[in-house]
Amino acid sequence: MKLTINGTEYDIAEEPPRPLLWVLRDELGLTGTKFGCGAGFCGACTVHIDGEAVRSCTVPIGTVAGEIRTIEGLATTTADGMIELHPVQQAFLKDQVPQCSWCMSGQMMTAAAFLAKNPTPNEAEIVEAMGENYCRCGCYFRIKGAVAKAAEQLAVREGTAV
Ligand code: FES
Ligand code: FES
Structure with missing residues (x-):
């Protein structure tokens, strides 16, 4: 196939x-x-x-x-050949979210799919969307914060920031 x-x-x-x-x-x-x-x-x-x-x-x-x-x-390549991390990746990196990192690609893929559908989530929606992705290191607080930051960055990128 x-x-x-x-x-x-x-x-x-x-x-x-x-x-x-x-x-x-x-x-x-x-x-x-x-x-x-x-x-x-x-x-x-x-x-x-x-x-x-x-x-x-x-x-x-x-x-x-x-x-x-x-x-x-998940990252994209710009016209001049530069790698541009997805806003979710940028936010996770900036906030130093991972500890052991084992769960993190799943966290970021879940967050990216969620934000594509709901680019302006409130805190409760983020918690619900991320609630079935488990982190043995307990990084939930930073995950929630980084998803919120990624949403803000996506809004700036899309020109929909208020
Ligand atoms: S490895 Fe697939 S949901 Fe846990
Ligand atoms: S960072 Fe270790 S399992 Fe999530």
Whole structure:
């Protein structure tokens, strides 16, 4: 099957049946996406399929329909070839959010998908949107703050800041 991942097309074997996460990590070397629980609970393995945040440990490879984006593809390249981090990445970096960092690509992918749908969230909406992504290091306060900052930066970038 053909899969587009971070803008590149790959030829992926449908057999044997295995989760998308294993294909990303073991076959394509996209190890920014992490394995946590392997059962859809923790959010460490979150990637986007057509912009929706999904838990790649529970997505059978044969069922994937749509373009995949992983943390390796969240930043963009500007016209002059510079890497521009996504506002979520910039905010997490600026606030030094991670501790061990194991959960962080999942946190950022969840946040990026959320802000794409709700660019002006209030605190309760951020807490709810991020509430199913677990952080063993307990960085929840900084995660919440960084998502709010990313929303502000996105508003400036889109020219919708009030
Ligand atoms: S590893 Fe996929 S949700 Fe935990
Ligand atoms: S930073 Fe360690 S699990 Fe979240």
